[in-house]
Amino acid sequence: MSNELELQELTAGEAQEREGLADWRVLRGRLHATFRTGSMVRGAELVERVVAAAEALDHHPDIDLRYFRVHLVLVTHRNGSLTEADVALARHISAIAAELGIPAAPAEPLEVDIAIDALDIPAVLPFWQAVLGYRPVSEVGPGGEPDALEHRSALGPYVWFQQMDAPRPQRNRIHLDVEVPHDQAEARVAAALAAGGRLLTDRWAPSYWVLADPEGNEACICTWQGRDTAAQSPD
Template identity: 40%
Template sequence: MDEQQLSAAQLAEAGLDDWRQILGRLKARFRTGDPATGFALANAIGQAAAAANHYPDLTLTGADVVVTVSSPDGPGITRRDADLAGEISRLAARLGATPDAGGLTQLELGLDTAAGTRLGPYYAALLGGEVTDGEPVDRSGQVPTVWWQDPSEDNDGPALPAQPFEQRWHFDVWVGHDEGERRLSAVLNAGGRLVSDAAAPAYWVVEDADGNRSCICTPTGR
């Protein structure tokens, strides 16, 4: 039962206000304000993870601890993930760390190519990772994930205006379900342009002043 994937409704009922679903994983950021509190929180999380035999990924900086909870068997969030996330939130509150879900982000790099299988080993070697399901993956989390968008396959998304040049690489920037419109507004205020919102809130297509396109993606509507 603990390994059964939770539906969106079950996740909403779990009370994980500090957490967001990002690319099939639970992710949170806790503002610690100083390194000592960050190390104390990381140590407490480690003890809780050992007790649960379920280990999250941690990124510790001078002022933040970013935590990602996922199951090793693939995408999808389980009751076990949710239980550990809830315990981590309790530990953070006890230490005075403040949750900040607004800036949670995960970057994917998409390459337009029909030769992903052939190119996979090259990019895995370049990025210091390995090929998993045909795509280069860095298990250490140091570089973004890379995926292939085959231009010869049917695109289920909305038709986009033509570009005056060929762009093969694009960013997919994943944010929480409630962050998409804020991120879009920030991009537009910084000089970006909206290309299409036809698939929103699943994703918005934006471009920079030179016409290079990216997507702001959320888990909603997928």
């Protein structure tokens, strides 16, 4: 595969529809997979094989090794997007796991972002940057200023700031965006409703559903679907 083809950017939909990626789910522009190893030894064996494959392809995943599972995340770091290189490595990793008899758990990947509504984002963002020890990301808001923060080692949740047009004193100003595999979203919404939650709107589904707990605290169940045309978060 040529370097030019390897770096060809893919949309979330294009990546998710590639053959050989049944173990993988797109969350917030990255490919995620969880493998249930059942032990640290088996996990270390999987990681060792994955590292060797990554070195051979000169393309490297983020790896989280726990006692009972291994979680991997793929994105092409040089351009911050999904590419054919990520698809190729994902297929290699799935083949290694299958050879080792380690099953995937495609319903488990999860991304949780914190969304903060603000009237003056440039005034609010530095406070949260200082409190969290985060750094601004390259994304910028309408005024050309950063509108999101990230952990320096990608170990904490992403924090982004949503522009408000007017104060909303009767509504919470911080909510969670919970991005789940696209084929799990409706079940997650149903479970939240069965647990006493309320559906505030599904206007933007399947990009996201806006829910509230019994006291009105809000959360969004999100997927990659519809992001080309839908807004990123409700007003």
